[in-house]
Amino acid sequence: MIRTLLFLCLVHYAPAWINTGFGVKWKSFDDVLVSKSFMFEITNVYKSTRCVLLCLQNESCVSVFYRRQHRRCQFHDVLFMSPEDGEQENGTMYYSLTTGDCVPGYIHNRLLNICYQLHLDKISYDDALADCTSRGEHFAVIDNADKQNHVVKQIKSSSAARTFSYFLDGSDAANEGQWVFHDGRPMTYFAWRSGNPTGSAGEKDYIVASKLDNAFLWRDGRQTEEKNYICQKDL
Known part of the structure; x- marks a missing residue:
């Protein structure tokens, strides 16, 4: 476990x-x-x-x-x-x-209708996803600029959180270059950092919010990488 x-x-x-x-x-x-x-x-x-x-x-x-x-x-x-x-x-x-249904200890932004929790243990993509799904959750869905800006502000607000990278929801593992959320919904908003995604077929299929020095912009990451992660509870 x-x-x-x-x-x-x-x-x-x-x-x-x-x-x-x-x-x-x-x-x-x-x-x-x-x-x-x-x-x-x-x-x-x-x-x-x-x-x-x-x-x-x-x-x-x-x-x-x-x-x-x-x-x-x-x-x-x-x-x-x-x-x-x-x-x-x-x-x-x-x-x-x-x-509502957002439980104590989670961050609840009512304007954006998002309930989530930062996890500051550094583990693999599969283990992080398993932890989220064990509570009926998934990685945080960032589908517009307002959510990206809010989550970045939240990460930067505490010294314990702002020095790490985070797994977010989104993958092109099924079809290279076609990024989708966990529920199969096509992604239309992206916050890629310069030079990303790299388009490495079969290697970098998952979204990582980079560290503070890259303004937490996204890059495509490997499944075997170990990062912190953000779980989201659907409301």
């Missing part, structure tokens, strides 16, 4: 139910604030549950910090995974937002 390291699951959390969704409290972020890349702040907020409710009401919101001593909600469109990326601020609490 594959032993995977699910980084998101290493962070302790507890749910707080709010109307049709709930906030997942990331206890490892208690008294920690990540101030970069926030969308906006709201002042004069006296309870953390109010922050979660306001996040729920904004479809762009993925997570929120409640800055208790300042009575502020700070809203983000990504989920932070590395407490060491923040600074100490006493009384700060951090919540990710989950609604």
Whole structure:
């Protein structure tokens, strides 16, 4: 059985139910604030549950910090995974937002209708895919520029995630040059980096999002390569 390291699951959390969704409290972020890349702040907020409710009401919101001593909600469109990326601020609490069928610990972008999880263990394509399918999931489907930009921003948001390459959904193993998703749907959007795909028939049939120094643009990769991966749960 594959032993995977699910980084998101290493962070302790507890749910707080709010109307049709709930906030997942990331206890490892208690008294920690990540101030970069926030969308906006709201002042004069006296309870953390109010922050979660306001996040729920904004479809762009993925997570929120409640800055208790300042009575502020700070809203983000990504989920932070590395407490060491923040600074100490006493009384700060951090919540990710989950609604519908997207389970706690996953990143839920409601505008793009995508629910996914980054896996930071480096394993082969077949083993990574087997791990996704064991939960009824598949590799992340990136079928437009908005999803590509969001996933790249999510990867870059945490130091623990941004130094790796990732397997994504898509293959031309059946017919060279004809890229399709796991369900057979033809791919029409691509984010290839310069010089890719290489067109190596029978050798490089799978999509890899390159590392940070290549802006996480895509290349065609081999089945035997070992990379990190992103699993997506259909909603």
